Amino acid sequence: MKKSWFALLGAVGLLGCSSADQPQSSIDTTLVQTDVCCESLVTLPWTPLELNESLEFSINHNSPVWDFKTHKSYFSAFKFNQRAGNVELTIRSVMAQGEVLQPLVALLDVNYNVVKTIKSSEFDVRFSDAFAKNRYEKQLSLDATKTPYFIIYADSSRLGEKVVVPHPAKLRAEKNGDPLPIVTDPSYFISTNGFIHIDVESKSLSGVNNQNRAVVRSQARKLSVLPETQSYYHTSIEKAVQAGEIPKALSLLDEAKALGIEGAQEVFVKAVNAK
Amino acid sequence: MKKVSVIAAAVAATLAAGSALAEDKVNQGWQVNGYGHLLYNVGQSLDVDETWHHRRDYRAAGAAFSGNPNQVEFTVTRGDNYESGAWSKYVLKTEYGNNEGGNGRGFYTSSSGNEGHLETGQLEFKEAYVELGDLSYFTDGLSIWAGKRYLNRQSGIITKEFWKQSSGVGGGIQYNDMGIAVVSADAGEGSCVTTNGAAEDYSTSCKNTKLDSDGSSTTMTSVDFYYYGVEALGGRFDFDAKVMSRTNVDESNSAKDGLGLAITYSRDFYGFDGWSLTGITYGKGIAGTKGVNFGQWNGDWDKDDESIFITSYGVANVTDNLQLGTEVTYWDLSNDTKGNVWSSEGGLSRLFVGLTPSYKVNDNFRMEAVLTYAQESIGNASDWGRQSADTDFYTATLAPVFTVNADYWGRPQIKPYVTYMTSSEDSYKWSKGASDSDETRFGIEAEIWF
Numbered sequence: 001m002k003k004s005w006f007a008l009l010g011a012v013g014l015l016g017c018s019s020a021d022q023p024q025s026s027i028d029t030t031l032v033q034t035d036v037c038c039e040s041l042v043t044l045p046w047t048p049l050e051l052n053e054s055l056e057f058s059i060n061h062n063s064p065v066w067d068f069k070t071h072k073s074y075f076s077a078f079k080f081n082q083r084a085g086n087v088e089l090t091i092r093s094v095m096a097q098g099e100v101l102q103p104l105v106a107l108l109d110v111n112y113n114v115v116k117t118i119k120s121s122e123f124d125v126r127f128s129d130a131f132a133k134n135r136y137e138k139q140l141s142l143d144a145t146k147t148p149y150f151i152i153y154a155d156s157s158r159l160g161e162k163v164v165v166p167h168p169a170k171l172r173a174e175k176n177g178d179p180l181p182i183v184t185d186p187s188y189f190i191s192t193n194g195f196i197h198i199d200v201e202s203k204s205l206s207g208v209n210n211q212n213r214a215v216v217r218s219q220a221r222k223l224s225v226l227p228e229t230q231s232y233y234h235t236s237i238e239k240a241v242q243a244g245e246i247p248k249a250l251s252l253l254d255e256a257k258a259l260g261i262e263g264a265q266e267v268f269v270k271a272v273n274a275k
Numbered sequence: 276m277k278k279v280s281v282i283a284a285a286v287a288a289t290l291a292a293g294s295a296l297a298e299d300k301v302n303q304g305w306q307v308n309g310y311g312h313l314l315y316n317v318g319q320s321l322d323v324d325e326t327w328h329h330r331r332d333y334r335a336a337g338a339a340f341s342g343n344p345n346q347v348e349f350t351v352t353r354g355d356n357y358e359s360g361a362w363s364k365y366v367l368k369t370e371y372g373n374n375e376g377g378n379g380r381g382f383y384t385s386s387s388g389n390e391g392h393l394e395t396g397q398l399e400f401k402e403a404y405v406e407l408g409d410l411s412y413f414t415d416g417l418s419i420w421a422g423k424r425y426l427n428r429q430s431g432i433i434t435k436e437f438w439k440q441s442s443g444v445g446g447g448i449q450y451n452d453m454g455i456a457v458v459s460a461d462a463g464e465g466s467c468v469t470t471n472g473a474a475e476d477y478s479t480s481c482k483n484t485k486l487d488s489d490g491s492s493t494t495m496t497s498v499d500f501y502y503y504g505v506e507a508l509g510g511r512f513d514f515d516a517k518v519m520s521r522t523n524v525d526e527s528n529s530a531k532d533g534l535g536l537a538i539t540y541s542r543d544f545y546g547f548d549g550w551s552l553t554g555i556t557y558g559k560g561i562a563g564t565k566g567v568n569f570g571q572w573n574g575d576w577d578k579d580d581e582s583i584f585i586t587s588y589g590v591a592n593v594t595d596n597l598q599l600g601t602e603v604t605y606w607d608l609s610n611d612t613k614g615n616v617w618s619s620e621g622g623l624s625r626l627f628v629g630l631t632p633s634y635k636v637n638d639n640f641r642m643e644a645v646l647t648y649a650q651e652s653i654g655n656a657s658d659w660g661r662q663s664a665d666t667d668f669y670t671a672t673l674a675p676v677f678t679v680n681a682d683y684w685g686r687p688q689i690k691p692y693v694t695y696m697t698s699s700e701d702s703y704k705w706s707k708g709a710s711d712s713d714e715t716r717f718g719i720e721a722e723i724w725f
Contacts, residue, residue, distance in 0.1 A: 124299065126302065128725065129307050129308045129725065130307035130308065130309055131307060139303070167686060167724070168685075168686055168724035168725060169686070169722070171308075171724075172308065172310055175350075176428060177425065177427065177428020177429050177430060177437070177440060178428075178430050178435070179429075179432035179552070179589075180432075180550065180590065181432075182590055182598050182631070182633040182643075183678070183688075184635060184638055184641075184678070186686070
């Protein structure tokens, strides 16, 4: 109920060009120079999640890089558990060590198409208390069967800008009816690096429809295989069958199918019949 | 200059106020916040009349004038947002070590146990209430609350004395920025007031010191009407009216009714960068405590006591590193029927002026000073045994403030200080048994917020 008073106070709160050094990572030139990690979204390093899990990790120069249409960014990619149906996903980007990552979240469908991007402006700011630091936080209710994949990465539109949050003494004063004390508000630089905390809670389960998944897999993995690779597999399968190494031949056949190499099945059958 | 985005307390205020703007109306889930205040007066612990009473009576202010050597506060809050748009909030605030009142005394303890009995500063519940908002059959923006709380509090930035609140047990309805509340408080303190710490009668609870002859409570009640947030004159106006009453008292001995009115004006620092708040209040009868400061301390007024209270305080951002806090407060008490207040003929008035410059040397270090001047004017010097009807009080405090940057849990702060205090009245002693009317104290204050 003291909204407009505090908007006023916030606007004239303690700002200042800080003499503190800006952390190197907030304007990370190495990011610009780093190549993207992977050929396509399909081959991103997807971290599989449990049905219910809590993870804390950093996104920094050790993370892989991808070119999201507007900019390049370090990222972390996740896949919900196969058995998950409706999930509640909480994503927090923690303000710590003078910097914070403004998060963007891309939700992908079963075919690795980005169907929704959650902007950093949709995240709430939550202030610190006894158990948690200042952070951006968002809770999402998702259908993991429709959007089984998501990527967390950085919004770099305001890199280097400072985010100032009220000192906890000011938050206490507001709740207590005390006047705002003269204290220095903590500030954080918007950075390509950050500390992320995710919580997954599966509210319902889903069975896996094997047929659908097989179809999806073959459709998704339409790589353009080199001719040399195709002939390598065909030759290797033939040789393995001729040498009587059937398990090896079957293994090669599986690999070839996974890569979408055509004709491998026929080569195997022909070689077996020829024996 | 780098662009800065300020995530102000406005965000928290919006979320807490149940505004329809935010998707989540209250912070979802549990939250635990706390505060610690530790004060060491070098070499000697001090009684409340050597510390807090000087500040309570608007004669002095600064770190030395706190009655609490160790005070710890925990607040547990739970917020829930429901799919229908409704929200609920439970607040539980506990405090230990508040000795400012009753038989309070600063007492430096070791860890042997048995710290206190029949006295102030025990583990107490400051607030315990439930609030529900935007229920499906309410209009948007309507909330109801019930429990124990201090409603609509305001205090001065230098004196740190509350001049507006309704502190007690009750309930209320709020619609956006306006509301009605009924709050009750029993007069006096819960702690015992006897000589030398012994209770007069061990079978009688010390909470029963203000009962009537039948043993009934003489509870005071304030019905608050408030309307906040009227934008005008470059700022914001808030209006309060409190109608007070008391059961089971004889009007010839104690006030049975009271009326308090207040207008509060908030804006920037009088046209400069910063913030300021100005309040003007009127009170009569029970509302004699600064008009709109209602709580268990309102029990000693006479029915014709009248109070006029004016306060204006704020913080100016002078430069990027220098801020200046100021406070001017004036409180006049009179009683035209009785002709005196507290034996001072024609009543009395208190004027307080304070300045607190704070210079930020770097993110971890500030230099702070608190300078205060006060004048207390009574009817005749002889009414209170003074040399002159007008008495001046001066204090000056200087303190380096050691604090830490953003990542330290609790953002603790340590502040060694030196305070000099003096007055124009030879017989006014700042400490018991003092020989002079001026005194210097050294101490260390530490605070932590989380």
